[in-house]
Amino acid sequence: MTDTPLLSVAALTRLYGRHVGCKDVSFDLYPGEILAIVGESGSGKTTLLNCISCRLAASGGSVSYRMRDGETRDLAGLSEAERRFLMRTDWGFVHQNPADGLRMRVSAGANIGERMMAVGDRHYGRIRSTAEDWLSRVEIPGARIDDRPTAFSGGMRQRLQIARNLVTAPRLVFMDEPTGGLDVSVQARLLDLLRGLVGEMGLSAIVVTHDLAVARLLSHRIMVMKAGRVIESGLTDRVLDDPQHAYTQLLVASILEV
Numbered sequence: 001m002t003d004t005p006l007l008s009v010a011a012l013t014r015l016y017g018r019h020v021g022c023k024d025v026s027f028d029l030y031p032g033e034i035l036a037i038v039g040e041s042g043s044g045k046t047t048l049l050n051c052i053s054c055r056l057a058a059s060g061g062s063v064s065y066r067m068r069d070g071e072t073r074d075l076a077g078l079s080e081a082e083r084r085f086l087m088r089t090d091w092g093f094v095h096q097n098p099a100d101g102l103r104m105r106v107s108a109g110a111n112i113g114e115r116m117m118a119v120g121d122r123h124y125g126r127i128r129s130t131a132e133d134w135l136s137r138v139e140i141p142g143a144r145i146d147d148r149p150t151a152f153s154g155g156m157r158q159r160l161q162i163a164r165n166l167v168t169a170p171r172l173v174f175m176d177e178p179t180g181g182l183d184v185s186v187q188a189r190l191l192d193l194l195r196g197l198v199g200e201m202g203l204s205a206i207v208v209t210h211d212l213a214v215a216r217l218l219s220h221r222i223m224v225m226k227a228g229r230v231i232e233s234g235l236t237d238r239v240l241d242d243p244q245h246a247y248t249q250l251l252v253a254s255i256l257e258v
Protein backbone atom coordinates (compact mmCIF):
# COMPACT_ATOMS: atom_id res chain seq x y z
CA MET A 1 0.00 0.00 0.00
CA THR A 2 1.20 3.52 -0.75
CA ASP A 3 0.68 6.79 1.06
CA THR A 4 -1.51 8.25 -1.66
CA PRO A 5 -5.15 7.20 -1.69
CA LEU A 6 -6.54 5.65 -4.83
CA LEU A 7 -9.94 7.12 -4.05
CA SER A 8 -10.98 9.97 -1.77
CA VAL A 9 -14.59 10.54 -0.88
CA ALA A 10 -15.44 13.82 0.85
CA ALA A 11 -18.80 14.77 2.40
CA LEU A 12 -20.65 12.76 -0.24
CA THR A 13 -24.39 13.29 -0.03
CA ARG A 14 -27.32 12.07 -2.06
CA LEU A 15 -30.84 13.21 -1.34
CA TYR A 16 -33.99 11.85 -2.90
CA GLY A 17 -36.15 14.93 -2.65
CA ARG A 18 -36.15 15.64 1.07
CA HIS A 19 -35.31 12.06 1.85
CA VAL A 20 -31.70 11.16 2.72
CA GLY A 21 -30.03 8.44 0.62
CA CYS A 22 -26.58 9.02 2.12
CA LYS A 23 -25.15 12.01 3.92
CA ASP A 24 -21.71 13.47 4.59
CA VAL A 25 -19.75 10.31 3.87
CA SER A 26 -15.98 10.75 3.82
CA PHE A 27 -13.18 8.18 3.56
CA ASP A 28 -9.99 7.34 1.69
CA LEU A 29 -9.32 4.03 -0.02
CA TYR A 30 -5.71 2.97 -0.53
CA PRO A 31 -4.34 0.70 -3.26
CA GLY A 32 -4.85 -2.96 -2.39
CA GLU A 33 -7.42 -2.17 0.27
CA ILE A 34 -10.83 -3.83 0.54
CA LEU A 35 -13.51 -1.77 2.22
CA ALA A 36 -16.84 -3.26 3.25
CA ILE A 37 -19.92 -1.07 3.61
CA VAL A 38 -22.42 -2.70 5.95
CA GLY A 39 -25.73 -1.73 7.48
CA GLU A 40 -29.36 -2.74 7.57
CA SER A 41 -31.66 -2.53 4.57
CA GLY A 42 -32.31 1.09 3.59
CA SER A 43 -29.20 2.42 5.39
CA GLY A 44 -27.83 3.87 2.15
CA LYS A 45 -25.20 1.33 1.10
CA THR A 46 -26.27 1.01 -2.53
CA THR A 47 -26.88 4.74 -2.88
CA LEU A 48 -23.35 5.41 -1.66
CA LEU A 49 -21.79 2.77 -3.92
CA ASN A 50 -23.65 4.12 -6.94
CA CYS A 51 -22.63 7.71 -6.20
CA ILE A 52 -18.98 6.75 -5.81
CA SER A 53 -18.97 4.73 -9.02
CA CYS A 54 -20.60 7.52 -11.07
CA ARG A 55 -23.77 5.54 -11.63
CA LEU A 56 -25.82 8.04 -9.67
CA ALA A 57 -25.36 11.82 -9.43
CA ALA A 58 -24.49 13.08 -5.95
CA SER A 59 -26.33 16.03 -4.41
CA GLY A 60 -23.15 17.26 -2.73
CA GLY A 61 -19.57 16.41 -1.82
CA SER A 62 -16.86 15.00 -4.05
CA VAL A 63 -15.11 11.84 -5.19
CA SER A 64 -11.57 12.00 -6.47
CA TYR A 65 -9.61 9.17 -8.05
CA ARG A 66 -5.95 8.67 -8.83
CA MET A 67 -5.83 7.87 -12.54
CA ARG A 68 -3.33 5.46 -14.09
CA ASP A 69 -1.09 8.38 -15.04
CA GLY A 70 -0.80 9.28 -11.34
CA GLU A 71 -2.95 12.40 -11.54
CA THR A 72 -5.79 12.67 -9.03
CA ARG A 73 -8.99 13.91 -10.68
CA ASP A 74 -12.34 15.00 -9.31
CA LEU A 75 -14.73 12.57 -10.97
CA ALA A 76 -17.41 15.23 -11.38
CA GLY A 77 -14.98 17.09 -13.63
CA LEU A 78 -14.49 14.20 -16.07
CA SER A 79 -16.21 14.31 -19.41
CA GLU A 80 -18.80 11.63 -20.10
CA ALA A 81 -16.33 9.90 -22.45
CA GLU A 82 -13.55 9.95 -19.82
CA ARG A 83 -15.93 8.55 -17.23
CA ARG A 84 -17.06 5.76 -19.53
CA PHE A 85 -13.46 4.94 -20.38
CA LEU A 86 -12.60 4.74 -16.68
CA MET A 87 -15.52 2.41 -16.03
CA ARG A 88 -14.55 0.16 -18.91
CA THR A 89 -10.85 -0.03 -18.27
CA ASP A 90 -9.89 0.75 -14.71
CA TRP A 91 -12.97 -0.26 -12.78
CA GLY A 92 -15.11 -3.33 -12.43
CA PHE A 93 -18.65 -3.58 -11.11
CA VAL A 94 -19.97 -6.89 -9.79
CA HIS A 95 -23.75 -6.79 -9.41
CA GLN A 96 -25.77 -8.91 -7.04
CA ASN A 97 -27.76 -10.22 -9.98
CA PRO A 98 -25.33 -11.58 -12.60
CA ALA A 99 -27.85 -10.81 -15.36
CA ASP A 100 -27.23 -7.10 -14.67
CA GLY A 101 -23.51 -7.47 -15.31
CA LEU A 102 -23.48 -10.06 -18.11
CA ARG A 103 -24.76 -10.15 -21.63
CA MET A 104 -27.06 -13.11 -21.38
CA ARG A 105 -27.46 -13.63 -25.13
CA VAL A 106 -23.80 -14.08 -25.98
CA SER A 107 -21.46 -16.92 -25.05
CA ALA A 108 -19.38 -17.10 -21.87
CA GLY A 109 -16.23 -16.61 -23.97
CA ALA A 110 -17.67 -13.54 -25.65
CA ASN A 111 -18.67 -12.08 -22.29
CA ILE A 112 -15.03 -12.17 -21.27
CA GLY A 113 -13.69 -11.28 -24.72
CA GLU A 114 -15.87 -8.22 -24.99
CA ARG A 115 -14.18 -6.59 -22.00
CA MET A 116 -10.75 -7.32 -23.51
CA MET A 117 -11.82 -5.75 -26.79
CA ALA A 118 -13.05 -2.70 -24.89
CA VAL A 119 -9.47 -2.07 -23.82
CA GLY A 120 -8.16 -2.50 -27.34
CA ASP A 121 -7.34 -6.19 -27.70
CA ARG A 122 -8.09 -7.36 -31.24
CA HIS A 123 -6.21 -10.65 -31.43
CA TYR A 124 -8.85 -13.39 -31.67
CA GLY A 125 -6.55 -16.25 -30.63
CA ARG A 126 -5.28 -14.41 -27.59
CA ILE A 127 -8.77 -13.30 -26.58
CA ARG A 128 -10.03 -16.89 -26.77
CA SER A 129 -7.14 -18.38 -24.84
CA THR A 130 -7.37 -15.68 -22.17
CA ALA A 131 -11.11 -16.31 -21.91
CA GLU A 132 -10.39 -20.04 -21.48
CA ASP A 133 -7.81 -19.29 -18.84
CA TRP A 134 -10.23 -17.05 -16.94
CA LEU A 135 -13.01 -19.61 -17.12
CA SER A 136 -10.73 -22.10 -15.43
CA ARG A 137 -9.66 -19.52 -12.85
CA VAL A 138 -13.28 -19.12 -11.87
CA GLU A 139 -13.84 -22.89 -11.96
CA ILE A 140 -15.99 -23.06 -15.10
CA PRO A 141 -15.02 -25.97 -17.39
CA GLY A 142 -13.38 -24.75 -20.60
CA ALA A 143 -15.84 -26.89 -22.58
CA ARG A 144 -18.58 -24.42 -21.60
CA ILE A 145 -16.88 -21.48 -23.37
CA ASP A 146 -19.44 -21.34 -26.19
CA ASP A 147 -22.46 -21.72 -23.92
CA ARG A 148 -24.56 -18.72 -23.01
CA PRO A 149 -24.90 -17.70 -19.36
CA THR A 150 -28.60 -18.60 -19.61
CA ALA A 151 -27.43 -22.23 -19.51
CA PHE A 152 -25.42 -21.66 -16.32
CA SER A 153 -26.38 -22.06 -12.67
CA GLY A 154 -26.58 -18.95 -10.47
CA GLY A 155 -23.15 -19.63 -8.98
CA MET A 156 -21.57 -20.14 -12.41
CA ARG A 157 -23.14 -16.93 -13.69
CA GLN A 158 -21.73 -15.03 -10.76
CA ARG A 159 -18.28 -16.55 -11.35
CA LEU A 160 -18.51 -15.59 -15.02
CA GLN A 161 -19.45 -12.05 -14.06
CA ILE A 162 -16.36 -11.95 -11.85
CA ALA A 163 -14.14 -13.23 -14.69
CA ARG A 164 -15.60 -10.64 -17.08
CA ASN A 165 -14.79 -7.91 -14.58
CA LEU A 166 -11.31 -9.02 -13.62
CA VAL A 167 -9.92 -10.05 -17.01
CA THR A 168 -8.74 -6.52 -17.77
CA ALA A 169 -7.01 -6.21 -14.38
CA PRO A 170 -9.00 -3.22 -13.14
CA ARG A 171 -7.53 -1.27 -10.23
CA LEU A 172 -10.81 -0.81 -8.41
CA VAL A 173 -13.79 -3.15 -8.22
CA PHE A 174 -17.20 -2.25 -6.83
CA MET A 175 -19.31 -5.12 -5.59
CA ASP A 176 -22.94 -4.92 -4.55
CA GLU A 177 -23.91 -7.96 -2.47
CA PRO A 178 -21.72 -10.24 -4.64
CA THR A 179 -22.96 -13.41 -2.94
CA GLY A 180 -26.47 -12.12 -2.29
CA GLY A 181 -28.69 -14.35 -4.36
CA LEU A 182 -26.83 -17.63 -3.84
CA ASP A 183 -27.26 -20.71 -1.66
CA VAL A 184 -25.14 -20.71 1.47
CA SER A 185 -22.83 -23.52 0.26
CA VAL A 186 -22.32 -21.78 -3.09
CA GLN A 187 -21.67 -18.49 -1.29
CA ALA A 188 -18.82 -19.92 0.75
CA ARG A 189 -17.02 -21.26 -2.30
CA LEU A 190 -17.53 -18.05 -4.23
CA LEU A 191 -16.18 -15.99 -1.36
CA ASP A 192 -13.06 -18.13 -1.17
CA LEU A 193 -12.54 -17.73 -4.88
CA LEU A 194 -13.12 -13.99 -4.76
CA ARG A 195 -10.79 -13.55 -1.83
CA GLY A 196 -8.07 -15.51 -3.63
CA LEU A 197 -8.37 -13.52 -6.86
CA VAL A 198 -8.56 -10.12 -5.20
CA GLY A 199 -5.52 -10.91 -3.04
CA GLU A 200 -3.53 -12.38 -5.92
CA MET A 201 -4.21 -9.37 -8.15
CA GLY A 202 -3.74 -6.80 -5.37
CA LEU A 203 -7.04 -5.16 -6.24
CA SER A 204 -8.79 -2.43 -4.33
CA ALA A 205 -12.46 -3.03 -3.78
CA ILE A 206 -15.55 -1.57 -2.18
CA VAL A 207 -18.01 -4.27 -1.20
CA VAL A 208 -21.56 -3.54 -0.14
CA THR A 209 -23.00 -6.31 1.97
CA HIS A 210 -25.55 -6.84 4.69
CA ASP A 211 -23.72 -10.06 5.56
CA LEU A 212 -21.07 -9.50 8.21
CA ALA A 213 -19.47 -12.86 7.40
CA VAL A 214 -18.76 -11.58 3.89
CA ALA A 215 -17.28 -8.39 5.34
CA ARG A 216 -15.17 -10.40 7.78
CA LEU A 217 -13.77 -12.67 5.10
CA LEU A 218 -13.12 -10.13 2.37
CA SER A 219 -12.42 -6.74 3.86
CA HIS A 220 -9.60 -4.99 5.66
CA ARG A 221 -11.76 -2.11 6.76
CA ILE A 222 -15.43 -1.72 7.43
CA MET A 223 -17.84 1.21 7.44
CA VAL A 224 -21.14 0.84 9.26
CA MET A 225 -24.06 2.88 7.94
CA LYS A 226 -27.33 3.80 9.54
CA ALA A 227 -29.99 6.09 8.05
CA GLY A 228 -27.58 7.27 5.35
CA ARG A 229 -24.69 8.16 7.64
CA VAL A 230 -21.50 6.40 8.64
CA ILE A 231 -21.75 5.72 12.34
CA GLU A 232 -18.61 3.63 12.85
CA SER A 233 -15.59 2.64 10.81
CA GLY A 234 -12.27 0.96 11.37
CA LEU A 235 -10.30 -2.21 10.80
CA THR A 236 -12.71 -5.06 10.17
CA ASP A 237 -11.56 -7.27 13.03
CA ARG A 238 -11.63 -4.37 15.48
CA VAL A 239 -15.12 -3.25 14.50
CA LEU A 240 -16.57 -6.76 14.53
CA ASP A 241 -14.79 -7.95 17.67
CA ASP A 242 -15.10 -4.75 19.66
CA PRO A 243 -17.90 -2.61 18.23
CA GLN A 244 -18.09 0.82 19.86
CA HIS A 245 -21.45 2.08 18.66
CA ALA A 246 -24.60 0.60 20.16
CA TYR A 247 -26.06 0.05 16.69
CA THR A 248 -22.96 -1.86 15.54
CA GLN A 249 -23.18 -3.94 18.71
CA LEU A 250 -26.74 -4.91 17.77
CA LEU A 251 -25.69 -5.60 14.20
CA VAL A 252 -22.84 -7.84 15.32
CA ALA A 253 -25.10 -9.62 17.77
CA SER A 254 -27.44 -10.20 14.78
CA ILE A 255 -30.28 -8.69 16.73
CA LEU A 256 -31.13 -6.38 13.86
CA GLU A 257 -33.02 -7.61 10.87
CA VAL A 258 -30.52 -6.97 8.04
Ligand SMILES: Nc1ncnc2c1ncn2[C@@H]1O[C@H](COP(=O)(O)OP(=O)(O)OP(=O)(O)O)[C@@H](O)[C@H]1O
Pocket (backbone or CB within 6 Å): 016, 019, 020, 021, 022, 039, 040, 041, 042, 043, 044, 045, 046, 047, 048, 210
Ligand atom coordinates in the same frame (compact mmCIF):
# COMPACT_ATOMS: atom_id res chain seq x y z
N1 LIG B 1 -34.83 6.00 -6.24
C1 LIG B 1 -35.12 6.31 -4.98
N2 LIG B 1 -36.08 7.23 -4.70
C2 LIG B 1 -36.36 7.60 -3.43
N3 LIG B 1 -35.74 7.08 -2.34
C3 LIG B 1 -34.79 6.16 -2.56
C4 LIG B 1 -34.43 5.72 -3.88
N4 LIG B 1 -33.46 4.79 -3.78
C5 LIG B 1 -33.21 4.64 -2.46
N5 LIG B 1 -34.01 5.45 -1.73
C6 LIG B 1 -34.04 5.61 -0.24
O1 LIG B 1 -32.73 5.92 0.21
C7 LIG B 1 -32.40 5.19 1.38
C8 LIG B 1 -31.17 4.33 1.14
O2 LIG B 1 -31.48 3.27 0.21
P1 LIG B 1 -30.39 2.25 -0.33
O3 LIG B 1 -31.03 1.40 -1.38
O4 LIG B 1 -29.17 2.98 -0.69
O5 LIG B 1 -30.10 1.37 0.98
P2 LIG B 1 -29.37 -0.02 1.12
O6 LIG B 1 -28.64 0.06 2.42
O7 LIG B 1 -28.58 -0.30 -0.09
O8 LIG B 1 -30.59 -1.01 1.24
P3 LIG B 1 -30.73 -2.53 0.71
O9 LIG B 1 -29.75 -3.33 1.49
O10 LIG B 1 -32.16 -2.86 1.05
O11 LIG B 1 -30.47 -2.48 -0.76
C9 LIG B 1 -33.63 4.37 1.73
O12 LIG B 1 -34.36 5.09 2.70
C10 LIG B 1 -34.39 4.29 0.43
O13 LIG B 1 -35.78 4.21 0.67
